[in-house]
Amino acid sequence: MDLIPRSNVVHKLEKRSLLIAINCIAALSIFFFGYDQGMMGGVNGAQNYYQKTMHFGHPDPHTGSPVIDDTLLQGGIVSIYYVGTLVGCLVGGWFGDKYGRIKAIALGAAWAVLGATLQTSAQNHVWMIFARLINGWGTGILNAIVPVWATETAEHTSRGQFVAIEFTLNIFGVVVAYWLEYACGFYKGGNGSFVWRFPIAFQIIPLLFLFAIVWFFPDSPRWLVKVGREEEGRYVLGRLRGETGADMGKAEAEFQDIRNIAELERKTASRTSYWSMFTGIGSGKLHTGRRVQLVIWLQIMQEWIGIAGVTIYAPTIFRTAGISNSDVQWISGLNTITYMLSTLICVFTLDRIGRRWTLYWGSVVQGISMALAGGLTTAGQSHPAGSSQAKAYSSGAVAMIFLFTATFGATWLTVPWLYPAEIFPLEVRAKGNAWGVVGWSVGNGWLTLLCPVMFKALKENTYYVFAAANVITIPMVWALYPESNQRTLEEMNLVFAADSIWNWDAEKNFKLLKEQNPELVQAAQRGHSALDPETGLPVRHSTARNMSLDVSAMQSRHQDDVMAEKQTFKHG
16 A cells, blocks of 8 residues: 555554554543643642742641632633633544544644643743643644544444543543652642642653654544545555454445445535534434534533542542541542542443443442532531541541542543544544534533632532532433444444434434445444455445435335336236
């Protein structure tokens, strides 16, 4: 394949080894994302940062704990980052669909390096706000593209597992951030600017490595087919799936599915702008407007169930539970380790029980743990500080926070990032995933801005707000979110072809369309071969003349065909 540079790893690796290499690069980007999120928890607690540089707080003269004088400024510095991710994801989605996944990843890494450099050198809160805005732009580009690149290269039978592994690295980034900041706190008594500047600068290392190495990896075969570079797309797909033995025909069947669906999408949807996607105008039976709303709200609820507060304001949460200032940092760090280990549960369960059941059991356990955390904290504060009863209740509240975090890592961490990369049409997949990042940016920015205010006004009652959000997600997922597990990316157009918003109608319609459009689901049929049994050569199918996402239209055409056959038989 002369069209792809010889230095590209696609020529040297194939099948699982190539998939693992691609996911290692994707995981590197996700690691940066996790590190960048976890970093601000320790930065907010550095005295030189909040008192001498940003001027939004002072240390308590008795305990040394940060006392925040301007909660709006503290929350604003954190949340402005998500305004950057919101803008960046929209730019990244457009850029990734137009110029490819690899170039978009490189652009995001370069932009994030610039933002991290500016954050490291910040001298006041205005500087820091603009630096975080720029850094968020780079993160938004990466978050819009990397999950799409990963899902478009993985097989539908193990797609969830690969993405779940990437998010283990995401939380490893949070762990590294916490413990690096904890160690930096001992430097010169934790009073200098090194305590917070070095952890911010540390993220530049993985970003530079990502920018340098991503050029040696293949672009998504689906994107290559979409833009007309079919020869390259077929070669990359063959290297990913294998071309010999039991794998013979697998790549060809999937390639034909991609070609068919790409042509069908061009016929079905007339508009692909962000506004058209959001409103659903011109999308026809693809119903991209509905998909956009689903991924936006899934990401918003991911933050409002409580994880944004726990990740960024963990020290504040543990102080509210009655933990002393000297113990807060190492307990927060220990919580991130259990968080990371819990993500391994998702690696082994996500492709077995599906996306919906993963969210169900997560919401139940998370809701219970948040409600109990609020109750135990209230009970502990009703006893004298330092008493055995207060300590017992505080320990129980901390245990509930640990349980919440571990459950989230096993469930809600991965699915809201995987689902948007799975359900959108090929023509606008990067833009569609960008809408998911918009939801995450809105939910995260909104919550991190309000978290300091909520904890100051509501104190431990804030936990009940998070518990209620978990309860709301259960009927929401049950009624509105179709299952994507064990379905090819091409099949998802059939899943969302129903005019009804309800999941049960979507599943019923999917079953009918799958029967009527067998040409679209070759790759989903295990053991299916795309080879001619007599010649042994690949059979290249074109899009069927009557292929459609409209059940009633297909049934009408079928009836017309039956009548025509009867007339032919009668006159024959």
